[in-house]
Amino acid sequence: MKKLFKFGLAVLFSVSVFSMNFTDVSAEPEQDMKQVQKVKLTEEQKRELDTLYKEMLKTKKQIIMKYEEFGVISSEKADKKMEWMEKHYEMMKENDFIPKKRHHHKKYGKDEKTAQ
Template identity: 45%
Template sequence: MKKLSIGVLSALFLSLTAFGPLPAQAEFNDNEAEVQEVELTEEQKQELAVLHKEAFEKKKEIIEKYVEFGVFSAEKGNKIIEKFESHYEKLEDDGYIPKWDHKRKHH
């Protein structure tokens, strides 16, 4: 049974590499990811703040469940939550405008 599983996985891997990338893996177009230079109104910032805070709280709840279920140690869970908090604070400082236009090295 183990040989059959390995054979099936090998065949799957080879078929994926032989036919090239799948449509879902299409090359990312950097031009589509550009963030427009805009100034949000206070009302828009408040609306985004509520949504981001809800998302942050939900992410935090998920990490706490992983800790409860033993997937992460409490220390690792706290580190992940601290990273979420840092990201949220940065986003808040940037007026809820994402900074996704970092220049990356392309190989």
């Protein structure tokens, strides 16, 4: 009797798990990004975003300089970080401050070359 009860519970659990609605959650952000790509900003909106990005860049540079001053990071690392931030700002400016979809070359933690 106990075996039959345990078997019934196992079957009930299995049926309930397999009957759940499994959806692909990753599809929604992709749709959102497609919607963002279609938007065209006005010159005023671009100027406003440019001002905000410049303020953010200035603040981040101050933070990096403080880390360098306190000895948390080296001068070389600080320079590389600031250079990357400048390049990122220029890229955003070229793209009219509309974020582009990121292309991930790694799947499941493996590089495509090593997966083959």
